[in-house]
Amino acid sequence: MDLVLKKIDISELKVGMTVEKMDRPWLQHPFLTNRKKITSQRQIDRLREFHIDEVYIYLEPGEEEAWTAVPLPAPAAPLPEPVADLLPLPEKETPPSFLREETASAIPQEVPFEEEIRTARLIQNEARTIVQDVMEDIRKGNDIEIGRVEQVVDRMIDSIFRNREALVSISRIKGYDEYTYVHSLDVCVLALTFGSYLNLDLEDLQKLGIGAILHDTGKMRIPTSILNKPGPLSEKEYQEVKNHPYYSYEIMAKTGGIPEEAKLIALQHHERRNGKGYPIGLREDEIHIFSQLTAIIDVYDAVTTNRSYQRAMSAHRGMQILFELGQTDFNMTLVERFIQCLGIYPVGTVVELDTSEIGIVVSVNSQVLLRPKVMLLYANRLRPLAQPKTVDLNEISRNGGGYPRSILRVLSREQWDIDVDRYLLNIENLPGQE
Ligand SMILES: [Fe+2]
Structure with a gap:
């Protein structure tokens, strides 16, 4: 019928x-x-x-x-069950009070960005030390101090609950780096930010955070001469690199007390929905949803980071790459959600407005992705402003004439020699916050 x-x-x-x-x-x-x-x-x-x-x-x-x-x-x-079931998660009997009840994007941030960024910076520094120590321990053949990892993941989750943009903004301030620990931490921050956006509950966020932070630990078993080789890898070397998800899984299994989902993230973060990933070649919903989510973030972080063999792409270009891979390697709905979470113009993007003004995106409006808050630095391509000034592109002009400012295009931060990191890190001290 x-x-x-x-x-x-x-x-x-x-x-x-x-x-x-x-x-x-x-x-x-x-x-x-x-x-x-x-x-x-x-x-x-x-x-x-x-x-x-x-x-x-x-x-x-x-x-x-x-x-x-x-x-x-x-x-x-x-739809494949893991995807269909991801959002929203089943209701808990008595959800903890700090858990968000509605879609995260609709909730005002508990603490302003300018305030949380100070705490977020401290957490980031602490997390760096811990992840560096963990990686060093693994290299030496010692056990992972999982308690320290859990603690720092919890502190990151707390920060993200207070303000979803502060920690992620700091982690997006990218230097030139080759280090697995920096990448691991950045993937963790992005995964937790995205997880919070998807309304995952605390327990799932912890599993996701631990899996993301430890996903590449297996690389510590691979000689640095292979990992940091500037030229192309031989077939044998490439096969060894492709073993790192197995090694990560083994290291985590040996540690004990690590949730299965976290271990799966490590094992499956290079699997792809079209079956062309490694180490197993799993397809579609054979890959755990947390692993799919981490895989998207892993690629995004890799392409937006400076490496010896590659110049970092802008966040905007990174999003385009994900969109392309959403046709083949990734679940497009998850990709779209990730872009919605970070914004089409993520924090730190240098933009030119239709008023000729140039500035940096400092806060994303999840409801209206095309209209973030922008810190203006130049009146036009030739004239810098005496002082930075932050404007909300979603504000309609008082005389009813529509939006006074809109984004025209993304500019290269290197080309403009704009020290985005300095502005973002000092945002709480800058005048002109509206
Ligand atoms: Fe990896």
Whole structure:
């Protein structure tokens, strides 16, 4: 019997029904996919918060005749479960008070960016020392001090809960680096920021954070002469590099007390949905969702970091690369969500506005990705401002003339010789904050 797709009012949506589609792109509703089985009243409330008044569900013909029926062929195959189930996570009996109840993007930050950035800097420094020590211990054949790792992951999660942009902004301030520990930490910060954006609960964030921070520990077993080789690797050397996910898994398994999901992140972070990854060549939903998420971030961090063999791409270009890989290697919905989380113009991007002004993105508006806050540094390409001034591109002009400023294009920070890091690190001391 053919099912029919019916549009129903949100007031008629009940727990247990499956929403097949919504009249909104994914950017404008709280779920990872347009198709979603409703498992709690909270999910219905969240749809209302996003002003979604009507949804489509499948019904057998004759059922609820009052609704307007739109005949359609049988429903498409369901999404792979790990993806379909990721958002939102099942409700906890009694969620801890600090857990976000709604979509993270809709929640005001508890602490302003300018305030949290000081704490975030301290956490980042502490985390660097710990991750460096952990890597050194592994190189020497010692055990991982997992307690220290857990502690620092918890501190990072706390910071992200207070303000989701501060820690990630600091970690995006990139120098030239070849070090596994720097990359591991940056991947961890990005994974936790993204995880918090996806409303993962605390326990899952901890698993994700530990997995992300330790995902490349296996590289400590590979000779540095291979890891840092400037030229192309021989086939034998490449095979050895491709063993590092196994080594990471082994190191973590030997440590004991590390959650299985965290170990899977290490084992699977080079697997790809098209089966062309390594070490096993898993496909699609054979790869744990946390591993898929970390893989996206691993690539993003790699292409936006200066290495001996490559000049860092801008964050903006990094996003484009992810979009391209979303067609083949990654789950496109996750890629889109990641871009939504970091912003199309992530913090630190140098932009030129339609007013000819030039500045740095200092805060992303998750609701309106094209309209972040920008710290203006130049009145135009020839004239620097006497003092930096921060403006919100989402503010409409007072005389009703629309937006006074919009982003025209992304500029290369090197070409403009703008010391983005200095401005971001000193943001709390700068005048002109609006
Ligand atoms: Fe890796």
